[in-house]
Structures are given as structure tokens and as C-alpha cells.
Amino acid sequence: xxxxxxxxxxxxxxxxxxxxxxxxxxxxxxxxxxxxxxxxxxxxxxxxxxxxxxxxxxxxxxxxxxxxxxxxxxxxxxxxxxxxxxxxxxxxxxxxxxxxxxxxxxxxxxxxxxxxxxxxxxxxxxxxxxxxxxxxxxxxxxxxxxxxxxxxxxxxxxxxxxxxxxxxxxxxxxxxxxxxxxxxxxxxxxxxxxxxxxxxxxxxxxxxxxxxxxxxxxxxxxxxxxxxxxxxxxxxxxxxxxxxxxxxxxxxxxxxxxxxxxxxxxxxxxxxxxxxxxxxxxxxxxxxxxxxxxxxxxxxxxxxxxxxxxxxxxxxxxxxxxxxxxxxxxxxxxxxxxxxxxxxxxxxxxxxxxxxxxxxxxxxxxxxxxxxxxxxxxxxxxxxxxxxxxxxxxxxxxxxxxx
Ligand code: ADP
Ligand code: MG
Numbered sequence: 001x002x003x004x005x006x007x008x009x010x011x012x013x014x015x016x017x018x019x020x021x022x023x024x025x026x027x028x029x030x031x032x033x034x035x036x037x038x039x040x041x042x043x044x045x046x047x048x049x050x051x052x053x054x055x056x057x058x059x060x061x062x063x064x065x066x067x068x069x070x071x072x073x074x075x076x077x078x079x080x081x082x083x084x085x086x087x088x089x090x091x092x093x094x095x096x097x098x099x100x101x102x103x104x105x106x107x108x109x110x111x112x113x114x115x116x117x118x119x120x121x122x123x124x125x126x127x128x129x130x131x132x133x134x135x136x137x138x139x140x141x142x143x144x145x146x147x148x149x150x151x152x153x154x155x156x157x158x159x160x161x162x163x164x165x166x167x168x169x170x171x172x173x174x175x176x177x178x179x180x181x182x183x184x185x186x187x188x189x190x191x192x193x194x195x196x197x198x199x200x201x202x203x204x205x206x207x208x209x210x211x212x213x214x215x216x217x218x219x220x221x222x223x224x225x226x227x228x229x230x231x232x233x234x235x236x237x238x239x240x241x242x243x244x245x246x247x248x249x250x251x252x253x254x255x256x257x258x259x260x261x262x263x264x265x266x267x268x269x270x271x272x273x274x275x276x277x278x279x280x281x282x283x284x285x286x287x288x289x290x291x292x293x294x295x296x297x298x299x300x301x302x303x304x305x306x307x308x309x310x311x312x313x314x315x316x317x318x319x320x321x322x323x324x325x326x327x328x329x330x331x332x333x334x335x336x337x338x339x340x341x342x343x344x345x346x347x348x349x350x351x352x353x354x355x356x357x358x359x360x361x362x363x364x365x366x367x368x369x370x371x372x373x374x375x376x377x378x379x380x381x382x383x384x385x386x387x388x389x390x391x392x393x394x395x396x397x398x399x400x401x402x403x
Contacts, residue, residue, distance in 0.1 A: 001189055001397075002401065002402040003176075003177045003182070003185055003400040003401055004176040004401075005176050005177050006147065006178060006179065006182075008174075009145060009174050009176050011051070011052075012053040012145060013051060013052030013113065014052060014053075014113060015143075015144045015145050016053070016054050016056060016106065016110055016144050017053045017144070017145040018055075018139065018142055018146050019041075019044065019045060019048065019056070019057050019058070019147045019148075019149060020058055020150045020153070020160045020164075021037075021038075021044075021057055021058070021059045021150050021178075022037050022040075022041070022059060022149075022152040022380070023057075023077045023081075024037065024059060024060055024062065024152065025037050025061070025077060027061075027062075027071070027076060032076045032080050035080050035084070036380075037152075038077065038080055038081055038084060039084065041149050042085070043179045044149045044178035045057070045116075046085070048147065049085075049087075049113075049114055049116075054112050054113055054115045054116070054117075055115070056109065056119065057089075057119065058097075058118070058139075058160060059074070059150065060121060060160075061121045062123070063123065064121060065126075065129075066123065066124070066125065066129065067124065067126075068095060068096060068124050069121075069124070072123075073093050073121060074091060074119070075093060077118065081118060085116065087114065089117075090105060090115065090117045090118070091118040091120075093120065096120070096124050096125055097119055097125040097128070098125070098139075102120075102142075103141065105117050106141075106142040106143065109143075122160050127159055128159045128160060129156075130159070131157045131158055131162050131163050132159055135159045136163035137167055139159065140164060140167045140173075144173060144174075145168075145174045145175070145176075146165050146168045146174070147175070147178050148175075148176075148177055148396055148400065149179065149181050150396070151180055151181045151379075151380055151381040151385075152380055152382070152383075152384050153381075153384070153396060154181065154381070154384050154395070155383055155388070155392075155394045155396070161395060161399075162395040162396060162399060165400065175399070175400060177397075177400050181397075181400075184377075184380065184381065184388075185397065187376065188356065188377075188379065188385060188388050190322075191221075191324055191389055192389065192391060195322035196321035196353075198319055198320050198321060199222045199320070199323075199324075200223060200224045200316060200317060200320040200322070200353075201222045201224070201225050201325075201326075202226045202227075202323065202325040202326070202344060202348065203215065203226070203227050203228075203229070203326055203327050204228040204229025204230075204326075204328050204329045204330075204341075205230070205326070205327030205359065205361065206229065206230045207230070207247075208231035208234045208235075208252050208255075208256060209249055209252055211231065211326070211386065212256075212259075213386075213387075213390055214389065214390060215256075216259060217389070217391060219259055219262050219263050219268055220262075220266070222268060222324075223268060223269065224316055224320075225268060225269070225270045226271045226313045226316060226317075227271065227272050227273075228273055228327075228328075228344065229305075229327050229329055229330065230248075231327070232272050232273050232293070232302075233247060233248045234248050234250075234256050235256045235260065235272050236272060236293055236294050237250070238253040241293065241295070242296055242297075243293075243294070243296050243302065244296035244298055244299065244302065245280075245296075245298065245299060245300060246278075246300075269316070273293045273309035273329075274293055274312065275291065275293055275305070275306030275308045275309055276290070276292075276302035276303075276304065276305055276309070277289075277290055277303055277304040277305070277306055277336075277339070278300040278301060278302050278303065279300065279303055279336075279337075280300055282301065282331060282334070282337075284334050284335060284336050286336075288337075291306075293306070303331045303334075303337040304330025304331065304338070304339060304340040304341070305330060305344075306340070307339070309340065313343075314343065314344070314347035317348055317351045317353075318350075318351055321352070321353050321354065322354050322355075323354070323355040323356070324356050324357075324389065325356070325357045325362060326357070326359045326362055326382075326385075327359055327362055328341040328365050329343075332361075332368070341365050341369075345357075345365055345366060345369055345374075346369070346371065346374075348374065348375070349371040349373070350374060355374065355376050356375065356376060356379060357377075357378050357379065358378075358379035358382060358385035360382050363378055363379075
């Protein structure tokens, strides 16, 4: 797959560039607790500014559902962006996204290289999530060029990632992916095309229902599927295993049985944990014991995969030449239940494979364990990376494809 990138835009000097970014950052009491997503967009923003452009930067933040929510305003983001860019970021809290003042401010950017306007939270306007053409048309009036660097949002058919670039293209204006989106597509495409084999996928996390589509698609592509985290208990319980009080989704038993049958049919190794660390409560003080994964006593919850499972997963990972990891093996946030995630992440980092990790919590684990260097790519978009790897057409990428 090939998409247009900043390099294809030509001169941006004196142009106004609309940059869709993913500044959906965590906020606590009005303070930004993690600016990773803002930093991730800096290469694109800086490159465009160095090229002599002015910028209209826009993102969604949280889920305000088409209404103005005071605690979802972009103020704290504007302040942090200004610090990181080392220049003024013009932001005004508005009653919605667009207003005559905002439109005027963007008009004034023409022939004013280096100036940056940050729009209010795109989701304050119901037109954003509705992918409304009228909203996209008004956004298109704010700039001459469109760049999408919001990988975390490309799987959604929302106005700023789908209708807006489509309108710009109709009007003959340049559109392209930013550097972050470009890197994501390049790295993830390696897993979709002809990955070096064996290709091993490691899936975990809390809910199997979130990742069933991914499992279904990966079973058609990988050589081995290693399943940990709470989602393993739905697989184990579906076969009649005793899982005590562990998290389980009985309404998914049929789905996971079907995935298993398909794996068997294709000769894909589908591995589940054989032992787990169990405790009566999800607290660091709770008494723990390691038990067989299909014989967890009543009153106990499986909260991490056990040492034998780590060893077995690591043995398979050592042979892998391509690895995809999404979802922690246990409640790694609590030290007593972190060994499984740490062990598997270390095995992936140490394998001589092309290794990609995705998912907010999985990336937090990679950082926590200091294993960043062991991965070839850390994908910034949880849902977007999974949908991309399912081989689906993503609206925000499709519109930028070279045809
Ligand atoms: P990611 O963000 O990487 O996609 P998920 O959001 O799917 O991952 O899942 C992460 C969450 O799953 C973590 O908060 C972790 O504590 C939880 N989790 C993993 N294993 C278990 C388990 N055995 N029981 C309860 N929660 C679990
Ligand atoms: Mg998560």
C-alpha cells in the first residue's frame, strides 16, 4: 500500500496547512498527565513550519458527543504544544468548533509563515462524528493543504479524517499523510504483506470481545497465536476448564471455539497459558498462588500467566521472525501480577524478529519495563492498528492512497 506523504506536497511556503493530529491526551483535573501524543506529532508540525507554512491544527479530545464540555476544551493542550514547539499557539475557547472569529483567525494565517492556530475540540461539533459534509466544507475553508497525522483516528469515518480530505481533493487541493501516519503504515504493512515466518502474534488484555475480529483475521495470517491476559479464560472456560472467579465472557464461547477450530484446520499453533497466578482480590497485598490454568479454585481470580506459560511462550517466540504483540498478559499495573507481561515482553524484545507492539496498555508496559529498544515499531493507535492488521480499508488512509 502506498499513500501520499508530506514529500509529495511540493512547496508549502506561505500555505495554510490543516493538520489533523491525535491530541486525545489524558487529562486529570484540567492538567495533562501524558504528552506522548503531542510529542509524536512534532516532527510533522516542525517540518511543515520549517517549510514556511502556517498551521491550523485540530484534534478530538475525549467523548463530548457533539456538545461543548468545559473539561474537554483544548486549552491545556494548546499550552503544552506551545511549550514543545517553542512558539505561540493561538487558541480561543469557542462555543463549538467554528465561529466567525476562528474563521477570521485562520484567514489571517495566509502569508504568515510560522503561525499556529489550534482549533477547539473537533467533537464539540456533531458534524465531526457524523462525517457531515457541510462541517467538512467549513473546515476546508480554513486552509489550502490537508495533512493527516492522526493515526489513532484513521479507522473512524469522521469528518476531519474522511469527508474533509475528500472535499479538499475534489477542490484540487493537496492532501497527504504526516510523518507519524507514514511510519505507521510502513511498519504495519510489513505484517500484512509477506511477513518473515514464523509470524507469531501475542494477544492479551481484559476483554476477548474487543479483539475477536483481530483473532479471526490473525488466525488466517500467523503461524502461532499466543493468548494470555483475561481473554484466555474465555477460551479455557469454553472447553470446560475451571477458571474460578476470573474474568470471562460466556456469550463469546461459540466465537472462541470457532477460532480454535479454524486454527486447528489451518495448522496454526494456538497456545493458551498452562498455569496462572491467582488471588482472591485484585490488590497487591492479596495472597497469591500459582495454579493450573484450568483448575483455578472458586473464590480465586487468575491475574497473570504463570512461569511455565512464560517459558512456553518464550520458547515459541525465540524462533519467531515476525512478532505482533497487543494486550498485557496480566494485571501488570500491580507489581505482583506483572511477571508474565514482563517475561513475554522481554522474550519478544530479545527475539531476532521484526517486532511490533500496539495498544495503550501494552505500550505502557514496554515503557515501564524499559524495553523500547527491543521493538522495531511501537504503534500509537490501539484500535486503528488492530483494524489495519485485519486488512480492513480504513477511511482516513484510503482517502490518501496513491491510485
Ligand atoms: P491494550 O491497551 O494494550 O490494547 P487492553 O486495554 O486490551 O490492552 O487490556 C489491558 C488491561 O487488561 C490492563 O489494564 C490489564 O490490567 C488487564 N488485564 C490483563 N490480564 C488480566 C486478568 N487476568 N484479569 C483482569 N484484567 C486483566
Ligand atoms: Mg487498553
